[in-house]
Structures are given as C-alpha cells and as structure tokens.
Amino acid sequence: MKSCAVASVFAACLFAHCRPTDRCLRGATRCSHNVAEICDADGSYHELADCDLVSEQSGAPFVCAFVDETTEDGRVTGHTCVPADEAGADEGDDR
Amino acid sequence: MKGLLQSLPVVGKVFLDVQPEEVWAFWRFMQDHFHTSVVNKRDALEMQLVAQALDALGVQSRERFLRNFTTTIGRRVYTPFEVGVPRGGWDLWSQVIVCVHEHQHVVQHDREGLSFEVSYLADRAARARWEAEAYRSNLELHFWRYGTTPSAQRMAEMLSDYGCRPEDVDVAAKSLALSAVSVRRGAVINEATHVALRWLDEHVPRLRAKGVV
Numbered sequence: 001m002k003s004c005a006v007a008s009v010f011a012a013c014l015f016a017h018c019r020p021t022d023r024c025l026r027g028a029t030r031c032s033h034n035v036a037e038i039c040d041a042d043g044s045y046h047e048l049a050d051c052d053l054v055s056e057q058s059g060a061p062f063v064c065a066f067v068d069e070t071t072e073d074g075r076v077t078g079h080t081c082v083p084a085d086e087a088g089a090d091e092g093d094d095r
Numbered sequence: 096m097k098g099l100l101q102s103l104p105v106v107g108k109v110f111l112d113v114q115p116e117e118v119w120a121f122w123r124f125m126q127d128h129f130h131t132s133v134v135n136k137r138d139a140l141e142m143q144l145v146a147q148a149l150d151a152l153g154v155q156s157r158e159r160f161l162r163n164f165t166t167t168i169g170r171r172v173y174t175p176f177e178v179g180v181p182r183g184g185w186d187l188w189s190q191v192i193v194c195v196h197e198h199q200h201v202v203q204h205d206r207e208g209l210s211f212e213v214s215y216l217a218d219r220a221a222r223a224r225w226e227a228e229a230y231r232s233n234l235e236l237h238f239w240r241y242g243t244t245p246s247a248q249r250m251a252e253m254l255s256d257y258g259c260r261p262e263d264v265d266v267a268a269k270s271l272a273l274s275a276v277s278v279r280r281g282a283v284i285n286e287a288t289h290v291a292l293r294w295l296d297e298h299v300p301r302l303r304a305k306g307v308v
Binding site: 003027039040046048060062067069078079080083 | 100218219220223224233244246247248260262263265266268269270272273274275277280281282283284286289
C-alpha cells in the first residue's frame with residue numbers, strides 16, 4: 001500500500017512536471033547560465049528562452065541579459081536573450 | 096473581416112496578399128517536417144466530443160470551440176477551416192500563423208512528452224506557459240511580415256479564453272513582452288518559427304518586411 005502511494009506521488013510529480021521548490025515572485029526573471037527564466041503564477045521559475053538555441057536559430061550570438069525598455073505595452077524590464085554585442089554586465093534576479 | 100472579403104467570389108482575389116496554393120504548400124511543408132496530419136475539426140468525432148465536454152463544463156461554447164479554435168493533439172492538427180480556403184475569421188495569412196503556432200505545440204509535445212498534455216489540461220499556470228510560448232510564434236511571424244511586434248498585453252489576454260487566471264495572463268504578457276524585445280533584435284526563439292521562416296524566406300520573400308533580415 002505504502003509503495004503504491006509513493007509510486008502515485010512519483011507519477012503525479014512526473015506528470016505535473018515537478019521540480020525542486022524555488023518559490024519566487026510572480027513575473028520575476030533571472031538568467032540561469034544562458035537561459036532566461038520567468039517566475040509563473042504558481043511561484044516557480046520556468047524557461048523563457050534558451051539563448052544558446054536562439055543563437056543557433058538566429059545566426060548570431062545571443063546571451064541572457066537584463067533589459068529595460070519602454071514599448072507600447074509600457075515599461076518592460078527583465079531578463080531575455082539579446083545580441084552578445086549589446087549585452088551589459090547586469091545579471092541576477094529581477095523582482 | 097479580411098477572411099470574409101478574401102472568400103468573396105471574383106472580387107475576393109483583390110484582397111489576397113498570399114495565394115491559396117502558397118498557403119497550402121506551406122502547410123504541406125510544415126506537415127512533412129514535423130510529421131503531422133491535418134483534420135477538419137467538424138469532421139472529427141473526437142473534436143465533437145471535446146466541444147461537448149467544454150460546453151458542459153462551461154469553459155467554452157461548443158460552436159465557438161469548433162469555429163474559432165485550431166486544436167492540436169499529439170501530431171494531429173484540427174482546423175476549423177480548409178487549408179488555403181479563406182473564410183470569415185480565417186484569412187490566408189492567419190492560416191499561415193496558426194500553422195506555426197500549432198506546430199510549436201508539436202515541438203512542446205516532442206520536447207516534454209506526455210507531461211505536456213497532462214499539465215496543459217490539469218495546470219492553468221502551465222497551460223498559460225505553453226500558450227505564451229506558442230503565441231510567441233505569432234509574434235515572431237508578425238515581426239517578419241511587418242517589422243513590428245504586436246501588443247504583448249493584448250496577445251496575452253487571449254489566454255482568458257483558455258481558462259487561464261488573470262495572474263497567469265500577467266505572466267504571459269511579461270513573457271511575451273520580453274520575447275518581443277529579443278525578436279526586435281533579430282532573435283528567432285521558437286523552433287517552429289525557425290522552420291517556417293526558412294520556407295517563407297525562400298518561397299514568399301515579397302511578404303517579408305523591409306529591413307528584417
């Protein structure tokens with residue numbers, strides 16, 4: 001019975017795509033290696049864009065960096081992939 | 096509206112920016128690349144059942160689901176239109192966009208396995224993530240065609256139709272806005288877009304915005 005329960009939890013975890021708890025603020029972003037991540041409404045970080053993959057697909061090197069821009073949607077701040085030659089030294093959490 | 100104009104006999108041709116045979120060839124190319132098949136939504140019994148279930152659950156009316164939404168399950172893409180035939184709500188360019196959007200779901204299916212489908216159904220935050228990623232293809236294609244990016248906020252608000260919460264929509268809006276920053280700098284983030292742009296650059300370069308490399 002106990003092993004069945006453990007297996008059920010494991011299966012639920014697998015299907016729910018469980019990952020270690022790293023509670024974060026909704027909408028916070030960060031760079032993890034060269035991957036931009038964003039915190040979802042349930043409080044965990046997920047990949048926003050893999051900048052290595054973006055580099056391959058775009059034909060130019062991209063790196064994960066912090067941006068701060070004003071667009072038609074208002075001010076946009078956070079981490080995303082930008083061309084390597086535009087990237088600043090800024091890294092870390094954006095809250 | 097544009098789809099309706101394109102579907103008019105004789106005068107409809109005036110409103111064609113992309114030719115029906117080009118749309119058809121593009122879908123064929125994407126299907127071959129991703130090994131997918133296309134099924135008319137109205138002809139599919141499984142879609143009738145899903146529509147019935149969504150209606151009964153109060154998520155969405157049966158008619159709206161069958162008429163307005165393209166749905167992908169595994170490697171099957173269920174369309175509410177016949178590919179290459181414009182109609183109200185589905186002009187030819189929007190058929191190109193939705194093709195790429197749905198094939199990004201196929202990429203997700205290949206990348207995540209069964210957990211993609213399960214989390215899409217069971218977890219609203221996850222569903223918002225999957226859809227935000229797929230809508231990023233819409234954004235990337237819009238940039239390729241017009242040289243601008245559409246409003247991330249308005250795009251994210253469409254997720255309300257998918258049963259997502261306002262907080263999920265907020266995160267999706269930010270995710271799309273940050274993606275737009277990258278796209279305006281020349282990034283191609285989604286695999287389905289990457290594949291699609293190869294075909295579009297080769298076969299319909301006239302549609303690409305000037306200045307977009």
